[in-house]
Amino acid sequence: MARTLAMFTDVSLCIGCRACQVACKQWNQLAPEEPEWTGTYQNHAHFTDKSYRLVRFFEETDDKGQIKQWHMMSDVCKHCAQAGCLEACPTGAIYRTEFGTVNINQDICNGCRYCVSACPFGVVSFNRDTGTATKCTFCNDRIHNGLGPACAKACPTQSIRFGFRDDLAGVAEKRVEELRKHGYKDAQLYGADPKGDLGGLNAFFLLLGKPALYGLPEKPKLPQRNVLVDSLLSIGSALVVGLGALVAFRGRGGRGDA
Amino acid sequence: MLKECNGYATDDIVDKDDKPLYKKGEPLKTFGHLRDDGSTACGNWIYTGIYPEEGKNLALRREKPKEGDYLGHGWGFVWPANRRIIYNRASADPSGKPWSEKKKLIWWDAEAKKWVGNDVPDFSPTMAPDAPRAKDGPFKGISGTDAFIMNPHGLGQFFASIVDGPFPEHYEPFESPTKNLLSKVQNNPVAKVYNIGDLNKLGTPDKYPYILTTYRLTEHHAAGMSRHVPWLSELFFGHFAEIGPEMAKELGFQNGDMITVETPRAKIRVRALVTERIKPFVINGKKVYQVGIPWHWGYQGVMKSARGDITNDLVASLGDPTTFIQESKALLCNVRKEA
Numbered sequence: 001m002a003r004t005l006a007m008f009t010d011v012s013l014c015i016g017c018r019a020c021q022v023a024c025k026q027w028n029q030l031a032p033e034e035p036e037w038t039g040t041y042q043n044h045a046h047f048t049d050k051s052y053r054l055v056r057f058f059e060e061t062d063d064k065g066q067i068k069q070w071h072m073m074s075d076v077c078k079h080c081a082q083a084g085c086l087e088a089c090p091t092g093a094i095y096r097t098e099f100g101t102v103n104i105n106q107d108i109c110n111g112c113r114y115c116v117s118a119c120p121f122g123v124v125s126f127n128r129d130t131g132t133a134t135k136c137t138f139c140n141d142r143i144h145n146g147l148g149p150a151c152a153k154a155c156p157t158q159s160i161r162f163g164f165r166d167d168l169a170g171v172a173e174k175r176v177e178e179l180r181k182h183g184y185k186d187a188q189l190y191g192a193d194p195k196g197d198l199g200g201l202n203a204f205f206l207l208l209g210k211p212a213l214y215g216l217p218e219k220p221k222l223p224q225r226n227v228l229v230d231s232l233l234s235i236g237s238a239l240v241v242g243l244g245a246l247v248a249f250r251g252r253g254g255r256g257d258a
Numbered sequence: 259m260l261k262e263c264n265g266y267a268t269d270d271i272v273d274k275d276d277k278p279l280y281k282k283g284e285p286l287k288t289f290g291h292l293r294d295d296g297s298t299a300c301g302n303w304i305y306t307g308i309y310p311e312e313g314k315n316l317a318l319r320r321e322k323p324k325e326g327d328y329l330g331h332g333w334g335f336v337w338p339a340n341r342r343i344i345y346n347r348a349s350a351d352p353s354g355k356p357w358s359e360k361k362k363l364i365w366w367d368a369e370a371k372k373w374v375g376n377d378v379p380d381f382s383p384t385m386a387p388d389a390p391r392a393k394d395g396p397f398k399g400i401s402g403t404d405a406f407i408m409n410p411h412g413l414g415q416f417f418a419s420i421v422d423g424p425f426p427e428h429y430e431p432f433e434s435p436t437k438n439l440l441s442k443v444q445n446n447p448v449a450k451v452y453n454i455g456d457l458n459k460l461g462t463p464d465k466y467p468y469i470l471t472t473y474r475l476t477e478h479h480a481a482g483m484s485r486h487v488p489w490l491s492e493l494f495f496g497h498f499a500e501i502g503p504e505m506a507k508e509l510g511f512q513n514g515d516m517i518t519v520e521t522p523r524a525k526i527r528v529r530a531l532v533t534e535r536i537k538p539f540v541i542n543g544k545k546v547y548q549v550g551i552p553w554h555w556g557y558q559g560v561m562k563s564a565r566g567d568i569t570n571d572l573v574a575s576l577g578d579p580t581t582f583i584q585e586s587k588a589l590l591c592n593v594r595k596e597a
Contacts, residue, residue, distance in 0.1 A: 017476045022489050032488035035563050037495045039513045039531065044492075059534050065503075067534035 004100035005143060006165035007152060007203040008172050009074055011214070012179055012187070013159035016041065016055055016072030023154030024053040027139060049127035052077065052136035053151050060213065073205070073214050074160060076151070077102070077123040077136035078191060081199030084222040085115035085124050085135075093133075100165070100202055101138045109133055120198070120220040138162075138203075165194075165202060172206055184208055190216060198222070260317075261285050264309035265292060265300030285309045289338060304337035316340070329363075329377055341378040347405035348414075354387035354402075381407060421579040422448050432576055433521075433590040435463045436542040449585050450577030458574050459522040466521060466590035468505070469539070469548040472569050473587075478554035481570070485559035497555040497566025499528045501593070502536040505547035511595040519549065520592045523574060526567035527596065549593060 024030070030050040035043040042057040054075045060068045083102045086094045093108035094115060104115070104124075109132040115124045116133060124135045139149040147153070152162035161168060169192050179187035186209045191201030197220050211218050267280035271293070279291065289306035292298050300306060308316050321332030329342040336342055343349070346363040350356050354366025354373075364375030366387050373379040382397045389402035397407065404412025417424035428440040429449075438444045452458060477484070477493045484490040499519055511517060513532040518525055528551065539546045555566030576585040 015476075018493055021493070025489050032492040032561065034561055035492050035495045037514050037529070040533075041494070043495060061534055065534070070535060 002098045004165040004202060005138065006079075006100075006163070006168050007076065007138065007149065008161045008163075008168040008192075008206070009076070009203065010159050010161070010172070010175060010206040011071065011073040012175075012184065012206060012208055013157045014055070014072040014074055015157055015159075016057060017156065018055050019154040019156060020074050020151035020160055021051070021053045021055055023150040024136075025051070027142070027150035028052065028137075047075075047123050047125055047135070049125040049134045052134075056215065058214075060209070069208070071208070071214070073207075074151070074155075075214075076203050077138075078121055078198075078204075079136075079138060079202035080120075080191075080220075081194065081202065082222065083198075084118035084120055084224065085133075087222065087224060088114040088118035090114060097140065099138075099143060101140070101143075103137050103140055104133055104135060106130065106132050106134070118223055120217055120222060169204075172204065175206055179206075179208075186210065191220075260305075260309045260315060261312075262299070263301035263305045265289075265298055265303070265306045267297060268299050269297045271297055285311060287311075307339055308335045308337070327376055331377075339378050341380055343377055344380050345405050345407070346375075346377050346379065347373075347381040347407075350387075352387060352403045381405070422446060423580075431588045432574065432586060433460055433466070433588075435467070435469060435544070435546045435590065439542060446579060446585070448579040450579055450582050452575040452577070454575055457523055458576070460574060461522045461590045463590060466592045467546070468591050468593055469546055470519070470521070470572065470589050470591040471548065471550050471587060472553045472573060473550060475552045475554060478552070481553055481568075482556055482558070484554065485556065485564040488560050488564075491559060491561050491564035494563060495529070496563045497526075497528045497569075498531040498552070499593075500531050500533055500536050500550040502538055502547060503532050503534060504538060505549075505593075506530060506532045508547075509593060509595055516596040518594050518596055519551065519572065520594075521572045521574075521589060524571035526569065526572060528567060549591060 025032070030052070033044065033048060033050050036045055038045050040057045040059075042055065044051050044054065047054055056073045056075055057071070059070050062068050079101045081100070083094070083096070085104075086096065086102055090112060091108050091110050093105045093110070094102060095105060096102055111126070111131040111133065113126050113133060116126055124133050126132075127134050139147070142149060148162040152160040161171065172189050172192050176187050176189055188207055189204060190207050190211050191197070191204035194200035207214055265286040267282055267284050267286065270278065270282050271280045271291075273279045280286065286292065286298060286300070286306050287310045289300075289303040292300055292303060292306065310316065316335040319332055319334055323330045323332055331340060331342065343363055349358075349361065349363035350365050356362030356365050362375065363377045364373050364379045364381070367374045371386065372384050373381055382392075382400070385392070385397065385400075385402050387402040391401045392398050399410055400407055400412040406412055406414050409415065428438070429446040430436065430438045430444055432445050432449070434444075475494065477490055499517065506512065511530055513530065515530050516527055517530045518527055536548055536550055539548060551569045551572075553569035555564070556568050557565060559565040572591065573584070573589060574586040577583060578585050
């Protein structure tokens with residue numbers, strides 16, 4: 001396997017220009033969609049089958065309701081080392097490339113949408129026209145030709161950087177230190193640690209606050225990890241309900257005899 | 259394309275002494291070689307020299323500077339002629355000696371009879387410091403001490419020629435919520451006011467109490483071009499006005515409600531985007547709210563989100579007296595929630 005490729009998104013550098021969103025759509029030839037009202041500059045509200053990149057806009061306010069910071073964060077498929085979508089896929093359409101990225105083979109996908117619900121980040125979307133699941137591929141065709149994804153190429157501030165995962169992790173560490181030194185005490189990396197949640201994310205982030213501020217799960221978890229406990233609990237509750245029913249029926253039967 | 263910007267010979271060229279200078283198609287090395295007889299072609303003279311020979315792009319240079327070259331001439335290319343500091347004759351005194359040893363740029367070499375130094379001279383390379391005013395040629399009117407060669411007199415200027423100058427003065431916009439506190443004169447008396455009747459009717463703060471500012475958004479270009487690009491048009495829901503939460507509360511509307519914004523010239527319907535980013539002002543002791551409206555929308559566009567009312571209908575046609583650039587980007591308006 002080749003060295004793992006990764007994308008490092010430094011939100012402290014994002015200016016919210018959305019060049020990444022447009023570059024993504026242009027390279028991948030994704031159709032435009034009529035936007036919905038989100039109450040902010042953000043469009044669209046969430047990832048869709050035609051929007052693989054999404055700049056999230058939100059205003060952070062203090063206790064008095066005064067604005068602290070206007071945040072912009074360019075979000076994308078995380079290409080998790082333990083990918084929920086890949087594990088859930090029953091047809092083998094979702095596969096891992098030699099670069100460690102996760103792709104969906106459109107010819108094999110049967111449109112069951114298990115991956116859609118298995119993604120802890122709400123990235124995978126269902127395309128009604130083709131009947132298949134779609135998501136960001138890190139521009140698979142580009143990276144196999146040494147070009148790097150369209151979004152990273154378009155980013156004017158190098159907020160989105162693309163490269164080998166081990167190199168980028170070093171860059172990210174240094175950047176966090178620098179930001180902390182300059183007073184951004186809550187600056188932190190999200191998904192950069194390969195020993196962390198989901199085995200690390202191949203698209204990792206530098207955040208200026210807690211992940212929850214950006215709508216990211218604090219501890220991302222694969223939904224299928226709940227299956228065993230939930231099944232046991234279901235069996236348990238079925239037993240309790242069954243016993244209760246037995247008790248109830250026995251009581252009524254007694255009255256009927258009398 | 260860089261070669262076309264740089265310029266190239268369209269024919270074989272010889273110099274004054276009939277020696278071959280360029281073969282047909284060769285890129286030019288300096289803008290001094292450009293000719294007005296069609297034997298050279300050039301996209302823009304300031305870039306000449308950036309592509310001095312086939313395949314060589316000086317903008318890509320990342321050389322370490324040579325000893326003493328603190329201006330880094332081996333790093334990239336600076337137009338024109340890779341000169342780092344313009345009017346660098348001014349770094350030397352009238353006799354041609356640098357004013358400062360530490361910050362010297364160019365100086366007169368009396369033996370070689372030319373200007374030499376750390377930078378590419380922005381001066382006639384062979385004009386001595388004691389040379390009288392040139393009678394003709396590209397340096398006509400310039401003497402050996404006149405560093406500012408682009409001015410006809412060769413001297414620096416404290417003031418540019420503007421209609422309402424030379425001293426700066428603060429004037430309130432034609433529609434202002436306050437009287438001018440810094441000057442007895444309220445508006446610029448020489449502003450360009452277009453005589454277009456009712457379309458230039460001005461409002462007063464009692465009827466139009468809110469400040470309105472219009473502006474652009476990064477994602478859109480001008481007032482129509484990006485409306486025909488669906489990938490850009492989908493980035494905003496549609497026409498909107500940014501309004502602070504206090505003002506929205508006072509007028510009884512919420513984020514996403516339709517509102518009407520009115521000036522004496524026109525009224526438009528937009529969606530209110532209520533945001534903490536828009537703050538009220540305290541002007542002359544009075545709290546005044548501000549409304550911000552981007553002006554990219556119009557009646558034509560490739561999709562629904564690209565179409566909307568025209569912000570510039572609200573704006574009066576007034577110009578800065580020197581450039582005629584719009585004076586009326588700050589104006590007054592009234593806002594009400596749509597029933």
